[in-house]
Amino acid sequence: MSQMLYNDQIMERDNVIDIEDRGYQFGDGIYEVIGVYDGEPLMMDEHMERLERSARELRLTLPASTSELKSNLEKLVEANGLEEGIIYMQVSRGIASREHGFPASQTPAVTVAYTREEEREPDVEDQGATAVLAEDIRWLRCDIKTLNLLPNVMAKQKAVENNAVEAILHRGGTVTEASASNVFMVTGGELYTHPADNYILNGITRRKIIQLCDELNINVNEQTYTVDDLLNADEVFVSATKMDIIPILKIDDQTIGNGKPGKITKQILQQFRSLYEVGARNKA
Numbered sequence: 001m002s003q004m005l006y007n008d009q010i011m012e013r014d015n016v017i018d019i020e021d022r023g024y025q026f027g028d029g030i031y032e033v034i035g036v037y038d039g040e041p042l043m044m045d046e047h048m049e050r051l052e053r054s055a056r057e058l059r060l061t062l063p064a065s066t067s068e069l070k071s072n073l074e075k076l077v078e079a080n081g082l083e084e085g086i087i088y089m090q091v092s093r094g095i096a097s098r099e100h101g102f103p104a105s106q107t108p109a110v111t112v113a114y115t116r117e118e119e120r121e122p123d124v125e126d127q128g129a130t131a132v133l134a135e136d137i138r139w140l141r142c143d144i145k146t147l148n149l150l151p152n153v154m155a156k157q158k159a160v161e162n163n164a165v166e167a168i169l170h171r172g173g174t175v176t177e178a179s180a181s182n183v184f185m186v187t188g189g190e191l192y193t194h195p196a197d198n199y200i201l202n203g204i205t206r207r208k209i210i211q212l213c214d215e216l217n218i219n220v221n222e223q224t225y226t227v228d229d230l231l232n233a234d235e236v237f238v239s240a241t242k243m244d245i246i247p248i249l250k251i252d253d254q255t256i257g258n259g260k261p262g263k264i265t266k267q268i269l270q271q272f273r274s275l276y277e278v279g280a281r282n283k284a
Ligand code: PDD
Pocket: 033, 152, 177, 178, 179, 180, 181, 182, 201, 202, 203, 204, 205, 206, 239, 240, 241, 242
């Protein structure tokens, strides 16, 4: 049995969540998923900063400082001897009698953090996959990483039922992101992705890709584009923690570009891999 974190306590994983935890009752909480490569969490500080922002936007006080949270998560990775996989961490507004309004005295808690072993899937990254389109029916604060994921769940299920890796979401014809990843398209040698506003989650992988493109001299346009633009793009890819970068070769029935992973996508993927491959080499 692997170990989990409950607040700052590392314990056996069979611990149960209180039935009146607000995360359980209302989805009143936030979360992060952090990739672990070769025993090292990747971009942990960026994930902690985003957690802090999500908390602030929901007027939720984190139960500990981000440096304490970070150190507890590192202890958890060590306790579980995790080499390759993810850390899942969730913070809720705490336990209180079920009333929609905030409890008079809030006791936010790290209701759980656990690790999961997950092999990398370099074949999918190298060969690409397909996606489906789905309407974006989420609320208007998609920038907050909350526990409320039902629209994302429904969209992802559509992808699963169509043997696709992702459901790419659009709001009134404008592409936003995907059910659990960000979306990029390449047209005329330049990258396009939805701006980091309230309509998308500003992915940690997305931000890193934008930074890497600067090093690669690839122009990135953070601007909106339509489903039509997407279907006529030269290249499309999605990005998220641990999924990293997956080229999208077909969306619904439409082949993207020449139906193979594109040159720019491959360039970015290679640069992204060097982030953790260098880490692995340094450790060896
Ligand atoms: N999802 N957009 C949405 C809606 C997401 O759920 C995610 C990540 C991303 C990419 O963010 P990042 O690069 O920081 O992982 C974008 C995580 C992995 C999940 O819910 O499992």
